[in-house]
Structure formats: C-alpha cells, structure tokens
Amino acid sequence: MDNPDVFTLLKALKADVDRVIFDFLPSTHTTPEIDLLYRMMRDYPSRSGKGLRPGLLLLFNRAYGGNDNRALNTAAALELFQNWIVIHDDIEDQSDLRRGLPALHIKHGIPLALNAGDALAGKMWEMLLRNREILGAEKAMQIFEEFLFMYSQTTSGQHIELGWVSAARWDITEEDYFNMCRHKTAWYTVITPAWTGALIAGAPRATRDIIVRFGMDLGVAFQIQDDILNLAGDVDKYGKEIAGDLWEGKRTLVVIDLLGKCSSDERRYVLDTLNKPRESKHPEEIGEILRLIKKHESIKYAARISQALAKNARQIFTDSIDGAIIPEYRKIILNLIDFIVNREL
C-alpha cells in the first residue's frame, strides 16, 4: 500500500497551508489581553493535524489543472474552518483533549475559548474575502457560497447529533446515523474541499454533482473510521481521549450495531451507562461496554460498512472523475481514499 506516500504528501501540502495561515493570523498586540486572544487563536492551528481537508482541496485543484498559488488561500481558510469549529465542538462535547493536548476551554475556560472560536471564524471569512485579489470577485463569491453551504450543513449535522444526546434518544437507525454524518462530516471533510479545489482550477459546474456523490460516500466512510479509532485507536496517534465517544454518549454506527445485537439485559446496561452524564460514568462501565462491542463484533461490522462506502466512492471516481483529470493524480487520489478509510490517526 502506498499510504505512507500519501501521508508525506499531505504533510508537505500542510506545511504550505500553515505558512499562509501564520502569515495571516495576527501574532502580537500591545494590549496584553488582546495578545492572549491572538495566542488562543493560533493555538489549535499550531497543533499538528493531518491536513487532510486542505490537502484534498489542493490535490483536486492540481488534478483539474490548477496552480497551488491560486488555491492556497482557500485551503488555508478551510483549515481555519476546521480549527474554529473544533474549538466550539470541544465545548459542546465536553472533550478534554485535542490533538494530544488539553482542549482550549480546558486551558482557558469556556467563555474565553468560545469567544476565541468566534474570533477565528471571523479570520476565516476575512481570508476568503482576500480571494477577490487572487481569483477575482466572481469566483471569490462562488467560494463564499460554497463555504456557507458547508457551514450550514455542518451546523445542522452537529445539531442532529447533539440533539440526540440532549433528548436521550436511542431509537436511531443506521439511516439516521448516515444522514447525520452526511451533514456533519461529508461536506466539510470531502465535498467542499474537493469541489472548491476543482472550481478554482476551472472545472465545469457539472463536476460538482459528481463530487457530491463521491464525497457523500467517502465522507461517511471517514466518519465511521473516526468512530472506530475513537474506540480502538492509540491515544498517541489519535490525539483524543480513547472511548471519548462512550464517555460523551455519542450515537455511532458501532453503538447502533451493538444495540441491535445485544440481549435485553445488555441493552439496558449499555443505555443506562451511556445516558448518564460524563461525570457519573465509571471507567469499569466504559470497559464493560467495550467488552460487549468486542463480543458482538460491532467494530468489525462498522469497518465493513466503511470499506463498502469507500468502494462506492472509488467506483464513482473511476467512472466519472478519473477521465477528466490529469493522469498522474489518479493514483494519488485513489491512495488518498485508502488513507481515509485505513488511517490510524
């Protein structure tokens, strides 16, 4: 498998994106309080991430004949989107860790972290406004529209997921889960990166529909793999609390599958535990749920679905994208699909 190469490629692209981000974000301010705000805004961007989303954008831009110089600003804005939204996400999920370090609200409290997330979101829009000079007003506005659509999908998906937890709902079908992932993950992880990259390169409008179908499947596959790593990953690689989703009571494909397979006694135990607030849960209870997940092979099941979705995405790529792009990027994008569903981080 060529995945190590994909990893190296993403890393190189991310270095370019980071340069743009850190050139752009304000660094110091004479008012000490605002200086702290600036440090908080640079905190998550300076933690090492995979750079998958800006990488996808730049690779699709290249694949459709585009030049990095025209796409880097948008790739950087996309990376800022990921960064500010996870500041808010960490507050909403009460997550303690992000990329191996304490979450921003753990370091500075919820009020300052929430506001720093808002401030960073402002920088994302400022960055997109710079596209006027790089791409002209018309294309800059189109990208704005794409970001707004992604933004609306992501907040809707986030709302669906948080709403289930808040209403203690467990009557979630696999289709409910897929629908939530399509909103929460597919747009901002695959569809918008790939399509805005292609758009900047000048790809025809019809390409959008194909990338939407491609990204729906690949995005959900990504989310399932993320859920799996959350339960079975290595904390040093994954950078978040292992089994954090169980502590947070999240509805994942793994848990939905478990609930469909386990005995009524087991089901009661799982639901009683997951419905408790985080601070009332015990490590042994989480351990018992992990044991049941293993017993009922729910991770294996979820991995199978993720692989099947990736296969669909590969098929759409081969049928409808492959022929329209520069040949040398065919293999690279196929490798990227493998990376997304087989990654360990």
Next chain:
Amino acid sequence: MDNPDVFTLLKALKADVDRVIFDFLPSTHTTPEIDLLYRMMRDYPSRSGKGLRPGLLLLFNRAYGGNDNRALNTAAALELFQNWIVIHDDIEDQSDLRRGLPALHIKHGIPLALNAGDALAGKMWEMLLRNREILGAEKAMQIFEEFLFMYSQTTSGQHIELGWVSAARWDITEEDYFNMCRHKTAWYTVITPAWTGALIAGAPRATRDIIVRFGMDLGVAFQIQDDILNLAGDVDKYGKEIAGDLWEGKRTLVVIDLLGKCSSDERRYVLDTLNKPRESKHPEEIGEILRLIKKHESIKYAARISQALAKNARQIFTDSIDGAIIPEYRKIILNLIDFIVNREL
C-alpha cells in the same frame, strides 16, 4: 423631550427589518431535529428588542439620501449579528435572562445553544451575500469588510472583558474600561450601523472617519447607560436580571468608581464578593454592594460621564455631520442620541 417619537420610529423600522429576517430564516424542516434547530435560530429574533442598531442604519441611510429598499437587507443582517452574538454572550456571561425570557442555553443546554448561535451567524453572512443582487458586487464586498471589522472589534472587546473576570483582575482604570467599550460596543452599536447606512446611500468615504469619532463617544455612552440600567433598571423594561453584572463580576464604570472611592474595608468586601463564582454569591452581599454604590454616588458619576460623552457626540454631529444630511433628519438623529443616553430599556 421627543424620545417617545424616537421609540415609535424605531418600532416601525424594526417591523420592516423583522419582516426581512423572518422571510429569510428557514422556518420548518421535515427532519424533526433540524426543525428544532430552526426554531432555536428564530427564538431570539422573535423576542422584542429595541431595534436600535438596524434603526440607526436605516436612519443614516435615509439621512444621506438613501432608500430603505436598498438598506433593509443589511439592517436585517446587523440585527442577526446582534442576535447570534448575544446567544454566545449569554453562555459566556452565564446570563439567565434575555429580553425578559430564559436565555437560549437555559432552555436547551449549552451545546445546542452554542451551535445554534453558529448556525445563525452563518445566516448573517448568507444575508450579506444577497447584497450582490441588491447593491452590486463591489458595494456588497465593502459591506462585508465593514462587518468583518466590526466582528473583529466586538470579539476583541468581549475577550478583554472576559479576560479580566477570568484573571480576577481589578486594577482596571477608567481608560481601560473605555477602551474595552470602544471595542465591545461602539463598533457594533453605533459606528458600523451608521456608516454602512451612509455607505449604502452613497456617502463619500471621508464620512467614515467622522462617524467613527461620533460613534466612539456615543457607543461608550450607550454602554455606560446599559451598565446603569443593569444596576438600577426595572426588570420588566430592561429584560435582564437586575444587578446581573454584579453577579457576573463585571468591570463597569460604576464599580471602578466605587473601588476608587470606598474605604479599604469596603474595598475588600466588594472585591471578595465580586470575585466569588456566581453560585457562591448571596443576595444580601449583592444588596450590600448596591448600598455602597448608592452611598458613594457611583451611578451618578457614571451617568455624568455618559452625558458628557453624548454631548461630545452631539458636538461632532453638529460640526461635521449635520450639514451633509437631509435637514429633516437632523432633529431625528439628535433625538436618537438623547434616547441612547436617557433610555430606560
């Protein structure tokens, strides 16, 4: 005093703005979870507010010869700004009441409310993008820039204020407080409304600097009056918890003045009380601080400063704005200044 007329005028303008907002915001969705998100997004906008900011925008637009039809969309976006930012603000300040009703995070919990604030912010940007059709791409982008500048000033000001609370800092001078208010309040309450209104009407660029000076003074005057109402207002009119700023430990001009005047014993009592987390404070302690504020006449002092700033704003208006606008709006804007510093809500 003609203030009742200003109130009636603002009310009529707000009705026009509300019509645009509720035409624009999504109302129902077949997915019940997303339907709840939409209801949450419409919650604050449907509570009766003063409509001061969109009113200022529309009046300055008219005063410079503009037509409401071209400015209403931007006024509505400004009203959305106010609404989503106070959703986040209420979480950051742990406020229980907003416009006389429970705050959104009290009704739905912090995670859903935080996310609904983000979703509503997205709608604000979508609304501003519609200015392309109304005002053309160039002016639409200029307004975007103005909103981004306002956004950055507001989040910086909010950060300064929250940072003082978080660091338990009380070595705040009056100038520190004014600086915080200029960031947190002046831009989004006066400068950006007035200037974008004028901009849409076609006012020359040089007008911006004048409105900035005008709005700095009037914006700080507004904030001081808001602080006073928070301590001395009528909850039915004001719509927020009375003395909420003391419960939240906010640094206001009233408290800064009190700390400068009171005895060292009194000072220790005030600081010990204000530094305690909200849930450890007792009503009698807050009552005692209110008594000290009365004893040292700190509300009177703050009101005097607010009036002096309003006088400056009036002077700038008479010297540099009055001559450039349609005569019938001179008296209206002067009345509006009076309303801002003498209002009881």
